[in-house]
Ligand SMILES: Cc1cc2nc3c(=O)[nH]c(=O)nc-3n(C[C@H](O)[C@H](O)[C@H](O)COP(=O)(O)OP(=O)(O)OC[C@H]3O[C@@H](n4cnc5c(N)ncnc54)[C@H](O)[C@@H]3O)c2cc1C
Ligand code: FES
């Protein structure tokens with residue numbers, strides 16, 4: 001049962017409520033679709049001014065309460081901006097996107113969460129605030145491992161670096177456009193003299209949390225993305241661990257994973 | 273908990289349980305145009321209302337969040353004698369069968385047409401992407417929205433708007 005619904009106007013008040021065990025509510029789409037299971041006090045964080053979007057020379061800084069709709073309507077620079085929008089567009093449907101926030105999509109750690117897949121490919125960072133502590137910046141890859149660093153506090157900002165010449169690929173297979181994904185694959189790299197640098201290959205919906213396929217990344221790093229390299233990536237994707245899923249069998253999704261990894265890498269390399 | 277909100281143009285003082293969602297609040301006030309068509313999980317859109325003119329799923333909206341905001345439900349749109357233009361076009365196009373999805377469909381369409389009275393097919397599909405109809409097959413719903421848009425443009429051209 002929800003015992004209290006707090007609507008603080010300032011971040012300090014929100015953080016002290018969170019420190020005392022209350023739970024943050026942002027878009028409410030995750031929390032209220034399981035409302036009967038909630039027990040305790042809620043802190044509405046949508047009145048804290050965390051919905052700003054700031055573009056600097058080298059970064060896109062997104063407030064944690066920016067909704068997917070606001071992201072889609074914003075003027076965002078670079079391949080990074082286009083990639084963020086491509087991913088946001090595939091998440092559920094219009095009215096839901098009016099509510100779902102970036103912070104909520106990260107903190108509601110479920111296998112189908114799509115934004116963390118994108119943020120891993122983007123090398124994004126999270127700014128975490130906690131009562132009585134200085135804000136701290138954590139790489140998304142670290143934040144998604146082990147205990148959530150925002151527990152008892154808040155994600156306040158998401159920082160996306162803008163890297164000249166970085167390119168992206170994105171593939172998502174689902175039953176309908178706005179259903180949960182069977183598999184999601186994202187790739188990013190920087191092609192220098194025909195060689196792939198800083199390669200990221202990220203998989204979503206095949207494990208409880210999205211993750212970087214470091215073996216595939218390492219095999220592609222510093223190489224030309226030719227037919228052999230793509231075939232190699234597709235082949236090693238067959239070895240990735242695939243958790244069961246209520247939409248489709250692991251065997252089917254293993255084959256899909258392999259195909260989507262190949263396509264996402266080829267797209268990022270400008271070949272599809 | 274206590275707060276003040278505007279529902280269909282009327283300022284109301286609310287006193288509700290802190291854990292209520294907006295759907296429950298509206299039904300408890302006798303506003304029955306909001307429907308629940310799924311397990312309050314965001315998949316049907318029958319509970320769609322407008323908050324400050326933008327579509328929201330009332331089942332996934334904490335009730336206290338509408339404090340100080342304006343909520344619009346289908347009840348505000350017209351009467352059987354004098355239906356809103358969208359309601360008239362939905363009826364005329366045969367876009368209503370059981371009618372369970374219609375309040376949500378019409379409100380989501382209204383939000384679209386209020387900002388764009390000449391939407392493309394793709395824009396209508398996007399605006400209605402969160403609204404499930406189990407009866408009509410959508411073709412007639414798209415016809416209704418397009419006809420309503422055309423009627424709106426005509427009214428605007430005649431200076432009636
Ligand atoms: C039917 C349905 C289908 C969906 N399909 C998809 C899909 O395919 N892909 C996808 O990516 N998403 C999908 N979603 C959305 C996803 O499951 C979550 O509902 C959504 O991401 C939660 O965001 P929110 O802003 O509504 O968060 P809330 O529901 O408000 O909060 C969710 C969790 O995050 C915490 N939280 C929120 N903001 C912060 C913050 N700033 N700092 C710390 N903690 C915070 C809350 O305490 C809570 O634990 C779907 C949702 C539904 C209901
Ligand atoms: S009741 Fe189905 S989306 Fe709200």
Ligand code: FES
Pocket residue numbers: 367368369370371372373374404405406407408
């Ligand atoms: S008319 Fe029956 S659900 Fe749409």
